[in-house]
Amino acid sequence: MKQNKYDDAGFFANYSQMPRSVGGLEAAGEWHEFRAMLPDLSGKRVLDLGCGFGWHCRYAREHGAASVVGVDLSANMLERARAMTDDPAIDYRQLAMEDIDFADGAFDVVLSSLAFHYIADFAELCRRVYRYLAPGGAFVFSVEHPIFTARAAQDWHYGPNGERLHWPLDDYHEEGARQARFLDNDVVKYHRTVSTQLNALLAAGFAITKLSELPPTPELAAAWKDEFRRPMFLLVAVRKPGEYM
Template identity: 65%
Template sequence: MKQNKYDDLGFFGKYSEMPRSVGGLNAAGEWPVLRTMLPALRDKRVLDLGCGFGWHCKYAREQQARSVVGVDLSEKMLAYARENNNDSAIEYRRLAIEDINFAAGEFDVVISSLALHYVEHFEIVCSKIHHCLVSGGTFVLSVEHPVFTALAAQDWYYGSEGERLHWPVDDYQKEGLRQARFLDNDVVKYHRTIATYVNALIDSGFSVMKLSEPQPTQETLDKYPEMKDETRRPIFLLIAAVKN
C-alpha cells in the first residue's frame, strides 16, 4: 500500500506545526544518535528515502556530499524541500519508496528516516537498496520502534486521574498492518519485530553494524519538556548496516 497522507491539506498543516517540522534536525529527538551512525559523507553519493522536507539532504550537502537524491511521494513535502533546502547538487524526485529502481552501485550511502514503517514489504526495499549501493556502502535507517507499533492505538495506559501509568505492549509477534491514529488522521503503518528488521537486512546481504534505541538528550528535554515521557519506553529504532 502506497499512502500519501502528506498531500492532504489538513494533515500536512498539522505535520508542518510539529517541532521537528519547524526546527529541523535539531528538534528531532533521535538525531544526535542517528548522526553518529552515519559514515563520513564528504564526496559521497547519497540517497534519502522518504526525504520529507529535505533536512537530511541539506545535512549531507553541509557535510560536502558530492550529490544527493531525495525521494518522497508527497508533492507538498518536496515543494517545501525545493524552496527551503534547495541546492544544485540535490535532486528531489517524487516517487514511492517501494518503486525505486536505481542502477547497481549508484550510491555510496542510503538514509531513510521514519519512513519505512509505512512500507509493507521491507525485505523488497532492502534488496533494492542493496542493489543500488556500492560494495561497502552504508544503509542507515530509523523507524518507529516495534514496542511503539505493536498496538495500533499507540497510546499510554492511563490512571483514574488521567496520569500515564505505563506503555502497553501486546500482539508484538503479530506482524502486519496497523490502522493507527496520527495527527487526528487514520494512517496505515506496518508492525515488524526487531528480529524481522535485522534479519531482512542480513538476508539481503548486509552486515548490521549498530543498533540504537535512543532517548531524548537532556538538552532536548530542556527545550521540549513535553517529551519527558519519551524516556520511559523506546519510540525509535535506529540501524546502521553495510553492504557486504
C-alpha cells in the same frame, strides 16, 4: 499499499506545525543519535528515502556529499523541500519508496528517517537498497520502535486522573498493518518485530554495524521524560561488504 497522507491539506497543515517540521534536524529528538551513526559523507553519493522537507539532503551536502537524491511520494513535501533548497547537486524526485529503480552501485550512502513503518514489504526494500549501494556502502535509517507500533492505539494506559501508568504491549508477534491515529488522521502503519527487520537486512547481505533504541541523554531527559519509559525509535546502521570504489 502506498500512502500519501501528506498531500491531504489538513494532514499536511498539522505536520507542518510539528517542532521537527519548523526547527529541522536539531528539533528532532533522535537526530543526535542518528547523526552519530552516519558515515563520513565527504564525496559520497547519497540517497534519502522519504526525504520530506529535505533536511537530511541539505545536511549531507553541507557535510561534503558530492550529490544527493531525495525521494518522496508527496508533492507537498517536495514543493517545500525545493523551496528550502538552493543546490543543483540535490535532486528531488516524486515517487514511492517501493518504486525506486536505480543502477546497481549508484550510491555510497542510503538513509531514511521515520518512513519505513509506512511500507508493507521491508525485505524487498532491503534487497533493492543493497543493489543500489556500492561495495562498502552504508545504509542508516530510523523507524518507530516495534514496542511502539505493536498496538494500533499507540498510547499509554492511563489512571483515573489521567496519569500515564504504563505503556501497554500486546500482539507483538502479530505482524502487519495497524490502523493508527497520527496528527488527527487515520494512517496505516506496518508493525514488524526487531528480529524481522534485522533478519531482512542480514538476508539481503548487509552487515549490521550499530543499533540504537535512543537512550536518554541529559539534554532530552526533561523534555522527553515520559518518552524514555519505553523505546519510541529504533535506529539501525548497516554496511554492504566490500571497499568503497
